Amino acid sequence: MADLIRGLDPARVRVALAEVRETVGPAVEIVVATKYLPVEELPALREAGVTALGENRAQDLQAKHGAQPDLAYEFIGHLQSRKVRQVAPLVRRIHSVASDSAVTQLIRHGRADLELLVEVNIAAQEGKSGVAPGDLDAFLERLRGAEGGEVAGLMAMPPLATKAQDSRRWFAALRGLAADRGLRHLSMGTSQDFAVAAQEGATIVRIGGRILSPRG
Numbered sequence: 303m304a305d306l307i308r309g310l311d312p313a314r315v316r317v318a319l320a321e322v323r324e325t326v327g328p329a330v331e332i333v334v335a336t337k338y339l340p341v342e343e344l345p346a347l348r349e350a351g352v353t354a355l356g357e358n359r360a361q362d363l364q365a366k367h368g369a370q371p372d373l374a375y376e377f378i379g380h381l382q383s384r385k386v387r388q389v390a391p392l393v394r395r396i397h398s399v400a401s402d403s404a405v406t407q408l409i410r411h412g413r414a415d416l417e418l419l420v421e422v423n424i425a426a427q428e429g430k431s432g433v434a435p436g437d438l439d440a441f442l443e444r445l446r447g448a449e450g451g452e453v454a455g456l457m458a459m460p461p462l463a464t465k466a467q468d469s470r471r472w473f474a475a476l477r478g479l480a481a482d483r484g485l486r487h488l489s490m491g492t493s494q495d496f497a498v499a500a501q502e503g504a505t506i507v508r509i510g511g512r513i514l515s516p517r518g
């Protein structure tokens with residue numbers, strides 16, 4: 303686990319954000335992944351022009367939303383079904399719907415304007431969260447029937463790679479799955495591979511370190 307980030311410099315974050323923007327182009331949403339950023343740093347983040355935050359844990363989300371409710375929050379972490387009730391009212395989008403039990407909870411705690419993305423285990427890796435590509439149609443059908451939100455797209459974390467180019471095939475595969483099903487959002491690409499993800503059609507990138515960590 304990385305250390306928490308302290309002493310965020312808004313000017314520096316603003317430059318990093320502009321660099322990412324330059325790479326991905328004007329149409330791609332940049333969600334800043336803030337799991338290593340403590341609540342106290344949110345004013346600096348806001349000052350830097352960041353508007354959309356991606357949170358991984360329900361507890362952190364509650365704390366941050368409580369302290370800085372004027373920012374837009376999205377949930378990008380593993381979605382435990384018992385946390386849906388806490389998470390859903392505080393976010394505009396959940397990137398990581400992936401279990402039947404979460405769908406059941408979304409029926410109760412979702413709402414019409416909540417955007418839902420299904421996390422896909424795009425490389426069918428053992429023990430990794432996400433719906434297997436072969437199970438995607440059945441899962442989407444259940445989720446659409448649940449009316450816990452608007453089913454808007456797909457998300458994936460490709461297998462760990464040393465080179466960003468190694469992720470290209472997985473991004474392309476996710477794009478194909480979304481296109482075949484008429485889903486408009488593709489949440490893919492992190493600090494190390496967002497440029498490749500954008501080339502492959504990402505509509506949302508989720509970036510932490512590249513924007514928040516001081517770099518030499």
Ligand SMILES: *Cc1c(COP(=O)(O)O)cnc(C)c1O
Pocket residue numbers: 335337358378379459492493494508509510511512
């Ligand atoms: C942390 C995280 C990111 C961002 O990763 P970085 O390497 O810091 O850019 C994106 N997506 C998810 C689900 C994450 O947990």
